[in-house]
Amino acid sequence: MKKILLVEDDLTYSRIVKTFLEKNGFAVEASTKVKEAQNILNSGKFDLIIADFRLPDGTGMELLQWSKKEFPQTQVILITHYSDIRIAIKAMKLGAFEYITKPINPDELLATVNESLSSKSKAPEAISDEASPSKPNQKSGSSPSTNFYVAGTSPESEKLEKHIQLVAPTDLSVLILGETGTGKEFISRRIHEQSERRNGPFIAIDCGALPKDLAGSELFGHVKGAFTGALDNKTGHFEAAHGGTIFLDEVGNLSYEVQIQLLRAIQERTIRKIGGNKEININVRIIAATNENLLLQAGEGQFREDLYHRLNEFTLHAIPLRRRKEDLEIFAEHFLEESNQRMNKSVKGFTSEVWEIFLGYDWPGNLREFKNIIQRAVLLTTGPLVEKEALPADLNNPEFAFSSNRPSNTMNQAQDLPSPRDYKSQWIEQEKELIQQVLQDTKYNKSKTARILKMDRKTLYSKMEKYGLN
Structure with missing residues (x-):
């Protein structure tokens, strides 16, 4: 029997979810605080953690980061209010398997739990001491399932595609700027596939998800005995990407020390493993991305200005979904097909009411939010078309369409704070x-x-x- 740790401070909600999961054949232990959950995890083995975002002594995000470090094979599902959509997306980038929104739909919860547990056995494939160029490590939580890319038909989309075609054949370092969820990794893959390096490896790294004390080892590798726990030699991502492209997402999250190592790698085209003394030649193209203002961080001493200029030989701007509404239909068709395959369903499309909601909404979480909304809707749809009842309550209420701080429809409304x-x-x-x-x-x-x-x-x-x- 699979064991689940449920971390929820609303005791009524916790009891409802616990009873439901137990009736479906799971062993569930409940907790109300981050520290208490950590103690429980340290004392027993669990297959899955389901945690609310807001907890009395911390957040579900803190528990997620701690558990990914201490128990990397244990999947985590985060429970959020719909107004926390940006937080939920960040959680997925940090390694959460999925997020579900309150009020929880039982079918959605059960399907998400089953899927997370079935994918758990596949997780070790993505974790290896020796990263192979033919099987590059993907960053946790946000790797595209396919190389699907929409060039788009809006003027901004056409301009972006034109710039991609111009820079791809060169070896210039590219900096992609844009909001969370706008598809910066898809753009980087597009550049790689249109370049002379297309037959080489493409390795995507989420710098925000790298443990600070291990970031240097992950990127550049280490030799046996370099530090406690270094039981064998490790090939870093830069060496594994030789002859191809390395994508550094959220590059502004790298520590100052790692920034120095990265600058040296770019300037000298060599790396040195942690604890090693041998210079290793590298031949990689670097594409970096961020949703922060690196120049501002440089002015405040948080990011090296010389590294910024090295990374920023050419700039591309990922377009927010609210500014490319012409492309919604293409994305919707793709996400619908993907969701049907994933859930073994045959939903054909969307009603006109749903399309009206889609076109009127501002999509603060961009493509990631759009994809998750469609997955949820497909799960809840029993007929041939997705109807507005399958959408989250906040989404199909017109008065919230352009509000970045929509109130949540949950039991814990009194405890809600702006994000x-x-x-x-x-x-x-x-x-x-x-x-x-x-x-x-x-x-x-x-x-x-x-x-x-x-x-x-x-x-x-x-x-x-x-x-x-x-």
């Missing part, structure tokens, strides 16, 4: 207005503006570029 992203958005807007006001008051004297705002000129220039105030 960290919403607080950050408010802070960014206030900072922009303040800088703009001081610039106007000083007649755009940047030295005086920097003194009044108590920041150096370099930081001011970075913020002006970030907010389009030049």
